Amino acid sequence: MKYILTLLLFILVGDAFSQDKLFRNTPKKIGDFQQLASKARYKNDSIRARAYDDSIRNYIINSKIDNYTFKTIEGFFLTTENVSKPIFLVTSASWCGPCRILVKPLNKIAEEYSDKIQFVVLYWDTKENIDSLAKKYSSKVTIVPSPKQSSSDGMMGLNITGFTHSLGYPTHYLIKNKIIIDYFTGALAANVNIQNSKEGFESPILDTDAKTFNLNYELLKTSVEKLLK
Template structure:
């Protein structure tokens, strides 16, 4: 009897940890549960060109249904065509989904590059393209070496699950802010830039938006003071 009790004491922390992990709500599950209702309301809002309502619906979906869930361990390909898993990245993740036909706003990529150069020691920056690898390699030249560029090639009939979840569910470009456990802290859409905006104005707008997201969701409290002091110094 004592041996049984001792074994339970030794192994129960592991069992409880496994049980806790199994109880996680994953992004794919949250989408399955809440996306249909959102899409129905969003389509109606866009039909009547009520863009403010559509934005409110997206924010509500993120804040009340998707934030707090855990991103699935999706598989991508590196520029060397090697399989890469999301969970291979051990730091908090700043993930943006793109496609070659998406035209970034003025200053958008330079702002992202600047942030990656500044915070790559604390955060893994990932740009995910839905494209042919040849196209992705050309696009990758626009990004800092501190940004991990990965892709999913739909023409190869692979990665159907990740495509459905990350591309066709919320559209693109979309930004996912994940803590180091891959828990979703926030999901955002990049700030829009008008044709009248200068490259400098667009850069500043995107830089502020990225930094606000990072400082609010991805940087531990004890590091925020250092970031604030560095920003003031700059």
């Protein structure tokens, strides 16, 4: 069994590196491996599922992006070919709770690093659906709505002028010299300590909003510092 899994990993990783490392080539492979990973988890085969997840990472990391031209919510155009700085690109959606959690820490990070990094948020939603939400972002963050509303049965998919994403929301792509050097999905949430005096002690009630902000701020800061290395 161990030999089979090792061979599986070798084949999957080798296949990932045998092809041109272009991000535009990843969507079908990602979809195939996501299905295989889901089937493995259904069978409680965590080792095989992890192998498929690793294969997805192998396809994405170190892949080269094309030149994309994004139309911002203000109606301006941002062409990645003309961006000389590293790009911190986030995929988001109005119905995504973790995406909302990340707005404030992203604003702070953008205020601190916008002179060195281009911050871009691609939205699953159209301009009409995120007008009020976009106002919550710092002017240092470029907001890009979808040109047309995605279908409700494809809520995990996003395609804006060729940039195709299907990994869930929010996903953060770290792009340096047109290469995706890393990515991660999701946000962090703080644990809550409940005050309890009946049992002879009291635990301080944490300011969960503040702690959640700090956790995600540090997460984003670590990522942008990786872009600057």
